[in-house]
Amino acid sequence: MNRRIGFWTAFVVVHAVLVWICLGLPGTGVGQNALGLPLGDVTFVYRPWIEQALSGGPIVGITEPWVYPIAAIVPMFAAMAAGPDQYGQAWLVLVTLLNAAGFAVLLGTRPSRRREAAAWWWLAFTALLGPIALARIDGVTVPVAVVALLIAARHPFLAGVLLAILTWVKVWPAALIAALVVASRDRVAVLLAGAATSAGIAVLVFVLGGGEHLFGFVGEQASRGLQIEAPVATPYLWLASAQVETSFIYYDRQILTFQVAGPGSGEAARLMTPLLALAATGAVLAGVLAVRRGASVVRLLPSLALALVLVLIVFNKVGSPQFQTWLIAPVVLGLLYRGRHFAWPAALALGLAALTQLLYPYLYGMLLTATPAMVALLSVRNAGLVVLLAWALVDVWRAGAAADQSSSSAFSRRSTLPVSSPE
Template structure:
């Protein structure tokens, strides 16, 4: 009888592994759910990216050291100020971080650049975590961003886009509570690199305070242009528009896949050439120049189509928290897919709308978050480690680039559907029209 009682008691007790798991899991969740764990992960990933940019094969900091530093030094020595004395490929405020990276001398330019980007990322990360009790949604968004940076690799810090990403994240996170501040931040970002203008457009559509958003954006832009003109820029202040229009079809551009696969197939009429004026590898072959010329009107049509979908949703009373993340994502992916440049750093743009979506509706944004993570990983596969293989159109690298474009198309389909549903959902809930 005693033995039977022991067996019955042991049968009632959960297995040892289950008991240990029950004890460990809450502790693990508390550990990973705290600010300290997030900041430690942030520091580890950024330290790794810092090291990779300085020492990894493929010269990840090539543009920073060989191009940005030269521009900054030329201006410091009084030779030429890009965007003021000569047309430039970037908006005028892009020169600010480039010049600031000379603060400790030319020899320390790369380290200073990386330090500036890490500090900007830390500021955006702090805004994401907030000063109050850390919510589950923001914790998910923060862990995703850390993972996204790790998957993306050194390009996450090694281009001018890396300066604009934390600015864009901060702007979107402030969109609901501080629309005027958000408009100012996103406008500044757009005058560093054009792409945050897409986020500003999404905010203009989704916000009920669009008049204030427009006023801030226009006033700040006029002020920036005014200062540029006083500095003697003339039309060079907007020269980046013409400079971008004059580019050829870069090999990383999604549309360039049609020619890369021809090279893989052995077509002797198609080749990859280096443009010494723009400093990029471009496609040379039948139809490539025509395709490059068509990308801009295709992009305009795509942006207008997404804009109309966003206006439809807004007029049907879509809530900003539901409309803004998906609309911003749709705009960004259109810019990436209909782009004749397609540089690897463009993948960094995905972070801002996905972080906002996860911070507001993590379950709904799980699928685009996974797709964006896949884009980041494939970007690192292509650049910088095996980029030389892409320059000879190696089939595996062309296949990786093709997979990346497929993921971007899936992202666009998801985002467009989400924008459409935001309008439908608002009508079903009986929300008043905006």
């Protein structure tokens, strides 16, 4: 009981501090610096979209194209329950409650040491990542994704439904669906659940009159340039830092984000989409090979899920600090399934979270001016993501190799049994 009280006390403290920062930490300028305003997207982007819809204007994703999948509008509408003046506060309450539900499911009624370790890691990661962990649409998807992975073994169909809904909020949970389909014996249930859920959402959107914009987010993303935090943008940031005339940071008012331009940046942006698809396909094939070699779900699923999530980050021309929250679900699963064998990627992820909080919101203005120290910090963070991806892919391969070795050992033991053995 005392351990549970300690856990929930820490949960409240971490979230209270992050909420305080999001609403404007006195004396630091965090709340006043619009360039690094933690709650900026929520109050300056999400709220106007909902106010526009409620006032009889266009509805994003229904009457006009939108950068997000259509289900993202649901939590944005939900945060309006307390009124426009309290929209930011309501959003923070919503994400905190979802996190609390996810933590409760993770701990269970009788938490094991692995469950407690995974829960403490989740808290530490959230604290190190900072306010961005709560202040974006991604924060809504993370705790539900954790729950979906935790229940997948016993309730694969429900897990598939949850992950499909999340994919229609923010695309990244599709990586978890792919990992489950490859690694789990219940892949048919997951696929059927995902297909049925997606079909239901599509029908609803068509009924509401938004059929022509159902996949509008794909085109919106495909037309984007290189966002400054994406790993592929790092060389151009160094050129801008060196004050090379052809390389510079600019604000795209249509997408509402900072991007970088330089020699060949347009071609690089166009190349990243097929590269991402190719890398994701390669990771899936590595997982399929591991399964064919006999890798178990417990051994393979966490690493494969982590690899696929990291592919979506490393090979993406879009890069935002909230993308780091995507690491939570696969790492929590890895700590739960494999314990100390997942300690190294878990520790590296904590370091990446801490670097990300330095980048945003506190020193973001320096990054926008391509200050060398900040470009170097971002370069280290992005290099860490590549290292973590390499570890995950190697571990996927080792899962298959370990299964091969186990099968060989079992065969060797059987081949040396005496003829009179009961076997």
